[in-house]
Amino acid sequence: MSAGLATAAPPKPRSALGRFFSAENRYLSPLFITLILLVGNLSFGLLESFSRTLLAIGTALVLEIVLGRWFWGKIPNLASGYITGISVGILLRSPEYWPYALCSAIAITSKYAIRVHGRHIWNPSNFSICAMLLLAPEFVAALSIQWGNTVWPMVVIWVLGAFIVYRVQRFHITATYVASFVVLALLRTLITGHPFLAEVAPITGPMYQLFIFFMITDPKTTVGPKWAQSLVAGLVAVAELILRLAHVVNAPFFALTIVGPAAMLVEMRGAPWQTKTRR
Amino acid sequence: MQRNTFRQISLIVFLAAQLAFPVVYKRMEARTKAATAGDPSTALARYGFRFQESAKAAGIDFMHTSATFDPKLQHIMPQVASMGAAVSIVDFDRDGWPDIYVTNSGEGSHNALYRNLGDGTFRDVATEVGLADVNQPGTGVSTGAVWGDYDNDGYEDVLIYKWGKPELFHNDGGKHFTRVTELAGLPKWVNANTAVWLDYDHDGKLDLFLGGYYPEDVDLWHLKNTKMMPESFEYAQNGGRKYLFHNIGGGRFEEVSERLGIGSRRWALAAVAADLRGTGYPDLFVANDYGVSEVYFNEGGKRFREAGKETGIGAAPKSGMNAAVGDVLNQGRFGIYVSNISEEGVLVQGNNLWMPRAGASGANIRYDNLATAMGVDLGGWSFGAQFGDLNNDGFLDLYAVNGNVSLDRNRSYWYDYSKVAGGNQAIISDAANWPPLDGRSLSGYQQKRVWINDGAGQFKEVAQFVGVTDVYDGRSIALADFENRGVLDAVVANERGPLLLYRNTVSPDNRWIEFEMEGRESNRSAIGAQVRVTWNGQQQVQEVSGGSGFCAQNQRRLHFGLGKASAVDRVEIRWPSGKTQTLAAPELNRIHKVVEPS
Numbered sequence: 001m002s003a004g005l006a007t008a009a010p011p012k013p014r015s016a017l018g019r020f021f022s023a024e025n026r027y028l029s030p031l032f033i034t035l036i037l038l039v040g041n042l043s044f045g046l047l048e049s050f051s052r053t054l055l056a057i058g059t060a061l062v063l064e065i066v067l068g069r070w071f072w073g074k075i076p077n078l079a080s081g082y083i084t085g086i087s088v089g090i091l092l093r094s095p096e097y098w099p100y101a102l103c104s105a106i107a108i109t110s111k112y113a114i115r116v117h118g119r120h121i122w123n124p125s126n127f128s129i130c131a132m133l134l135l136a137p138e139f140v141a142a143l144s145i146q147w148g149n150t151v152w153p154m155v156v157i158w159v160l161g162a163f164i165v166y167r168v169q170r171f172h173i174t175a176t177y178v179a180s181f182v183v184l185a186l187l188r189t190l191i192t193g194h195p196f197l198a199e200v201a202p203i204t205g206p207m208y209q210l211f212i213f214f215m216i217t218d219p220k221t222t223v224g225p226k227w228a229q230s231l232v233a234g235l236v237a238v239a240e241l242i243l244r245l246a247h248v249v250n251a252p253f254f255a256l257t258i259v260g261p262a263a264m265l266v267e268m269r270g271a272p273w274q275t276k277t278r279r
Numbered sequence: 280m281q282r283n284t285f286r287q288i289s290l291i292v293f294l295a296a297q298l299a300f301p302v303v304y305k306r307m308e309a310r311t312k313a314a315t316a317g318d319p320s321t322a323l324a325r326y327g328f329r330f331q332e333s334a335k336a337a338g339i340d341f342m343h344t345s346a347t348f349d350p351k352l353q354h355i356m357p358q359v360a361s362m363g364a365a366v367s368i369v370d371f372d373r374d375g376w377p378d379i380y381v382t383n384s385g386e387g388s389h390n391a392l393y394r395n396l397g398d399g400t401f402r403d404v405a406t407e408v409g410l411a412d413v414n415q416p417g418t419g420v421s422t423g424a425v426w427g428d429y430d431n432d433g434y435e436d437v438l439i440y441k442w443g444k445p446e447l448f449h450n451d452g453g454k455h456f457t458r459v460t461e462l463a464g465l466p467k468w469v470n471a472n473t474a475v476w477l478d479y480d481h482d483g484k485l486d487l488f489l490g491g492y493y494p495e496d497v498d499l500w501h502l503k504n505t506k507m508m509p510e511s512f513e514y515a516q517n518g519g520r521k522y523l524f525h526n527i528g529g530g531r532f533e534e535v536s537e538r539l540g541i542g543s544r545r546w547a548l549a550a551v552a553a554d555l556r557g558t559g560y561p562d563l564f565v566a567n568d569y570g571v572s573e574v575y576f577n578e579g580g581k582r583f584r585e586a587g588k589e590t591g592i593g594a595a596p597k598s599g600m601n602a603a604v605g606d607v608l609n610q611g612r613f614g615i616y617v618s619n620i621s622e623e624g625v626l627v628q629g630n631n632l633w634m635p636r637a638g639a640s641g642a643n644i645r646y647d648n649l650a651t652a653m654g655v656d657l658g659g660w661s662f663g664a665q666f667g668d669l670n671n672d673g674f675l676d677l678y679a680v681n682g683n684v685s686l687d688r689n690r691s692y693w694y695d696y697s698k699v700a701g702g703n704q705a706i707i708s709d710a711a712n713w714p715p716l717d718g719r720s721l722s723g724y725q726q727k728r729v730w731i732n733d734g735a736g737q738f739k740e741v742a743q744f745v746g747v748t749d750v751y752d753g754r755s756i757a758l759a760d761f762e763n764r765g766v767l768d769a770v771v772a773n774e775r776g777p778l779l780l781y782r783n784t785v786s787p788d789n790r791w792i793e794f795e796m797e798g799r800e801s802n803r804s805a806i807g808a809q810v811r812v813t814w815n816g817q818q819q820v821q822e823v824s825g826g827s828g829f830c831a832q833n834q835r836r837l838h839f840g841l842g843k844a845s846a847v848d849r850v851e852i853r854w855p856s857g858k859t860q861t862l863a864a865p866e867l868n869r870i871h872k873v874v875e876p877s
Contacts, residue, residue, distance in 0.1 A: 044514060045571065045594050071286060095629030095651045098304075106297045113290035136301035137624030138657070144626060144701045145513040145596070151703055194695070194714040201702025201712070247694035249625050 026079045032164050033086050033214060036157060040206065043153070046090070046145070052100045053089030059104035060085030067112045081108060083214060087125040091210060092132065094140045103128045103140075117268050121261040123218045130257045133250055142250050143207040154204060161213040170217040176230040177212055178203065180237030188244060202252075211252050221260055223267045232263040312740075319746040323786055326731055327670030330746040330769065330781035338400040339393055341778035344385030346420045346442065348499040354715035357684045358692075359499075360384070362472060363442075364754040364772035365423035365830035369435045370395075371408075372453030377759040377834045379770055380410070380437065381778050382421035386500075388414050390421055390439070391778075395761060409456045410437065410448060416500075419443010419468070423755070423830030427476030427485045429526055431803040440471040440489060442499055449530070462530050469495050470519050473602075476825030477552035477561045478802045478855050479539075480580035484526035485802045485825065490547030490565060491519015505710040509546055512700040512707060513596035515569035518546035523583075540583040545570045551602040551827040553613055554809065555635075556644050559857060561807050564592075566599030566617045572631075591636075591646045597628040601829045605666030605675040607634065607653075608736065609819045611811065615646070618661030618679060618829070622722050625693050626700075629656035630664075630679070654738040655679075655730050660722035663829030667758040667767045671789035671840030673817070674732040680753025680771055684716070685723030692719040724750040751776035759834035765791040765868055767838055772830075790841040790867045792850075796823055799875040800856040804835060807855040808875075812839050814847040841867060 037053065040046035047053050064081030068074065088103045107128035111120045114127075132140045165171045185199035192199070202208060216222075216236060222229050239255035248254060322329035334340070343364040345357070352359050363384025368377050376395035383390050389411040393401035405411035414420045419441040426435040434450035447463045448456040470493035476485045493499065494517065497507045509515035521541050524532035536542065545567035552561040560577040567573065571593045575583035587593025592615075601618035608614075612635045619628035632650040639645040650656035655677055658664075664679035684692070695714035699707055706712050727747050730738035742748075751773035758767045761780075769781040792812065796805035806825040811818055821837045841847065850862040854875050865871055 045596055047595070049595065067290070071290075094627055095656045097651075102297060102300055106294065109290060109294045109297060113287065113294040115287070131298055132301070133624050135298060136305075138305070139301070139627060141622075141625050141627040144697055145511075151705065154703060192714070195712045197702070197706045197709075197712045198695070198699050198714050201699050201706045204703035204706065205701040207701065244694075247691075249694050249697050 026077060028164060028168060029214060030079050030082050030086070032160070033083060033090075033210070036206075036210070037086060037090055039153075040090070046143075046206065052094075052097060053086065055097060056089035056092070056100040056104045057082060057085035059101045060088065060108050063105055063108040067108060071112050080220070084108060084125045087210060087214060088128065091125070091129055091143045091207060092140055093143055096139050099132055099136060099140045103132045106131050116265065119220070119264065119268070121221060121264040122257065123215050123221045123260060126215050126253055126256050126260070130250075130253050133253070142253065143210075144205065154209070157206070157209050161209060165213055165217055170219075172226050173217045173222065173229050173233045174212045177216055177233040177237055180234045181240070184237055184241040188241065191245065208252065211256075216256060221264065223263050228263075228267070232259060235259045235263070319744065322741070322745045323784060326741055326745055327672055327786040327789060328745060328766070329784050330729075331784070332746070332749065332779055333782045334778060334780040337780050337782075338402060339379075339778055339780055341381055341391050341393075341403075343381075343383055343773060343775055343778070344388050345775050346384045346386065346499070349502040351502050351505050352499075352710055355710060355713050357686060357716055358721060359710070361684055361752070361774055362754060362830075363420060363422050364774045364776070365421070366755045366757045366770050366772040366778065367424050367426055367826070367832035368757045368759040368770070368834040369426040369437070369832070370835075371426075371435055371450060373434065374453075376763065377761055377836070379757075379778075380405075380424050380426070381772055382424055382439070382830075383414060384420040384422065386414060386416045386420060388420070390414070390424075399762060408454065409458075410439075413439055413446060414441075422472050423474065425474050425476055425826040425832050426804075427487075427806055427825050428803040429476070429485045429487075430530060431484070433803055435804065438474055438476075438487060438489075440469070440474045442470045442493070443468060445469050445471060445474075445489060459530055463524075463532050464534070465524070465532070466495065466522065466534075468498065469522065470497060470499070472548050472830065473550045473565075474826060475550050475552050475563075476804070476806050477563070478807055479523070479552075479561055479563075479577055479583075480525070481560065481801075481855050481857070482526075483798070483800055483802055483856065484528060485804060485806060486526050487522075487524040487532065488550055488552065488563060489522040489524065490550050491521060492546050492548065492568070494519050494544075506708055508708050508710050508713070509569040510704040510708045512569055515546055516544050517708070518544050518567075518569075520544055521547065521565075539581075540585070541575060543567075543573055543585070545573065548600045549602040549617075549829050551604055551615070552807070552825060553604045553822050554807070555604075555613055555615075556641050558641070559853070564602050564604070564615055566602040568598050568600060569596075570599075571596045572599045572602075572617055590644060591648075592633055597631070600662050601664045601679075603665050603827045604822070604824075605677075606820045607632070607666070607675055607732065609674065609734065609817045611818050611820045612640075613820075613822075616655070616664050616666065616677065618658060618664050618681075620660050620722070621657050622660065622693060625697055627657075630658050630661055632656075653736055654740070655728075658728045659725040661728075662754045663756040663831055665756050665758050665828045665831065665833060667833070668791075668838065668840030669729070669767055669783060669785075670731065671766065671785050671791045671842070672734075673814075673819070673840050673842035673844070674734040675819070676732050677728075677730040677738060678747075678756055678758070678769055679728040679730070680756050681722075681727060682725040682750065682752040683722040684720055685750070685752050686716075686720045687718050688720060688724060690719040692716050692721040696721060723752065726750060727753060747781060749773075749779060751779070755829050755831040757828065757831045757833050760793065760836065760838055763870060765793065765838075788843060790844050792839050792841060792847060792865060792867055793870040794837045794850070794852075795870055795872045796835070796837070796852075797872070797874045798854060798856070799877060800858065801854045801875055805854070805875070806835075809853045810837050811851040811853075812841075812847055813849050813851075814841055814844045836870065
């Protein structure tokens with residue numbers, strides 16, 4: 001059955017709430033991540049400081065405007081740049097100011113500079129955080145702390161995050177990655193002999209929550225069909241397994257940096273799931 | 280098409296420039312450092328001082344041993360038993376020469392009291408005076424000691440705090456020490472890592488703050504279970520309780536912490552008491568591991584009020600391990616230095632230098648962390664740090680020690696540590712979930728930091744160039760003028776390592792002045808007395824301290840470097856009793872004994 005049949009009933013108009021929690025709402029993710037930022041910092045002092053995060057956001061937005069205008073001839077929708085800036089502001093940790101500005105700048109510039117067949121292939125904040133971790137480890141680290149000392153903030157973020165990625169039709173990516181992580185944590189336990197809870201511990205932290213809800217699900221840097229997206233999410237978890245066995249501390253970021261673009265390039269070269277090129 | 284290609288290429292060049300920035304920045308920093316570095320042979324001319332490690336030559340041959348806890352912790356033993364090396368300075372026999380007390384932490388190991396013989400050498404007299412054999416199995420092991428004359432008899436008594444039973448020893452005329460723990464009413468067991476003497480109510484008798492780390496119902500040698508670790512790496516509040524012992528005379532103390540507003544269960548690692556707001560009463564600053572620091576404002580000696588959040592100090596939780604105060608900018612106000620953890624690419628907390636905000640004072644005091652701006656933020660896995668004018672140029676410098684667990688140089692525990700450290704409460708709080716250390720290092724073999732203060736808001740790191748080259752796991756550092764020659768030497772206690780004595784040689788061109796204070800109406804140790812020296816249009820304030828840094832206590836005598844000054848304009852003293860005293864133009868380059876006027 002297709003939507004074009006004359007006998008089909010007209011689609012039911014969606015409520016305002018339904019439209020708000022839909023894939024078409026480009027501001028849903030920015031709102032959610034802002035909520036995380038505010039709650040996280042006001043409740044737990046999650047950030048190094050508000051000023052550093054604002055610097056990251058400001059840099060991202062200014063560069064998005066300047067480069068978008070120069071590259072496309074118009075100012076692009078700033079939701080994506082905002083998410084990039086706020087992700088950098090939360091995920092990067094440094095007592096210095098300049099890494100926040102530089103990381104945001106690298107993220108936005110990479111989006112315009114590294115394009116294949118008109119598409120950028122790296123999630124911008126993922127690419128830039130990896131670049132900073134590799135090039136300036138003396139000055140930066142990735143977010144590694146908890147949401148307070150109870151389980152409840154984590155549960156709230158997981159439930160709310162899962163609901164939102166479900167509404168924007170990205171839940172399968174998150175679910176596949178999380179399931180893969182847990183199964184592979186079990187495998188790591190068998191290989192290393194370390195407690196299972198130690199192996200599964202990282203995914204209980206805020207860094208992973210941002211990673212699975214915002215980074216790995218980025219529509220612009222994921223492949224076409226759902227099954228392929230899930231496959232790639234699983235492959236990211238496998239790459240992370242390998243990196244973790246090599247004791248790479250920021251394994252998920254590097255895993256996505258390796259697998260994400262590789263999957264995109266395979267798709268562009270004529271993978272079975274190939275779809276129309278997106279900008 | 281051509282235009283798009285041009286744009287693309289331009290953007291790639293722009294991106295490449297951004298990616299190159301950290302590399303260029305680091306090279307420029309390294310080049311600047313190399314250009315101004317020199318070596319120990321030129322340090323005296325370049326920086327005005329140099330250190331030479333001389334413990335053995337001075338007769339000091341002390342090696343710290345760590346504790347061995349319950350076998351349930353065997354897999355992470357070097358990490359959980361990574362503290363206990365501590366050093367404090369005291370002139371216990373009142374012969375005018377500062378002595379050194381150093382703690383040991385192996386079960387049955389002996390602490391040492393190095394008596395200064397006045398000729399540049401020391402002799403361990405701990406056994407003779409009864410302060411050596413204090414780590415007997417079943418009583419816990421030492422983590423530090425602080426000295427204060429709690430009964431005002433003129434001789435400094437000592438509290439030895441432990442993972443275990445805290446012990447108070449009375450100094451019997453500088454000849455022997457008598458254990459008075461029960462009379463004092465100290466608790467049976469406290470897993471303490473910090474203590475300071477202070478007279479919080481100005482009654483002329485020294486009171487005592489004792490800060491718990493592990494909860495007091497945890498016996499690290501006989502664990503009921505392994506759920507004794509912090510519930511969070513940054514928000515833990517399941518640590519040991521805090522004690523404030525009010526000195527009620529007759530060698531007895533009453534515990535008043537809850538009544539006076541100190542009820543925290545954060546994991547205290549360091550504390551310092553000082554009048555931060557100019558009220559005349561000592562405030563209390565506590566640096567906590569696994570969380571934010573706390574500052575307790577003293578409200579007229581009647582109550583303490585925790586003001587971490589309102590002052591800015593209580594934001595951004597880190598791993599506080601040091602608390603030292605110093606008038607960093609010669610503005611008559613104390614900055615507070617807190618050490619934390621920085622490990623490349625894994626955890627870059629940066630140390631904190633809390634500086635009072637301009638224009639904010641008294642009840643409205645606010646602090647900003649200026650460690651990065653002033654260049655004292657990155658110190659590795661930092662522990663003890665102390666302010667002191669190392670080159671007598673008139674500005675307080677900063678000496679910080681670091682290094683957590685140095686085992687296999689080539690294998691790091693950081694990956695496994697970071698896995699669990701980021702985990703939820705249910706995971707991190709159970710030691711059974713922690714992967715085995717397996718002989719690996721955790722921020723080991725680190726180079727120490729000696730930052731010299733240019734007086735204009737910038738510090739420069741010169742440790743390697745002034746002769747501080749050791750890479751032991753530094754814990755506790757104390758500064759003292761061991762030879763009464765107007766220079767600050769440094770003594771460093773290392774975990775599972777030797778006690779180091781860095782003898783300082785300072786350019787003779789720079790002048791100095793020192794004050795040996797003795798209270799009368801105030802406590803005899805003069806702890807809390809403030810001295811403000813004014814010279815050449817600048818001033819510096821220092822306060823006699825009952826313990827600062829990490830498990831450390833500097834000499835009680837106050838040392839001021841004066842640069843090229845030919846005279847000081849005046850010296851103002853404010854005693855804890857509230858009395859003030861002015862010394863007009865005291866002679867330079869000498870130690871002044873000052874007794875509180877009646």
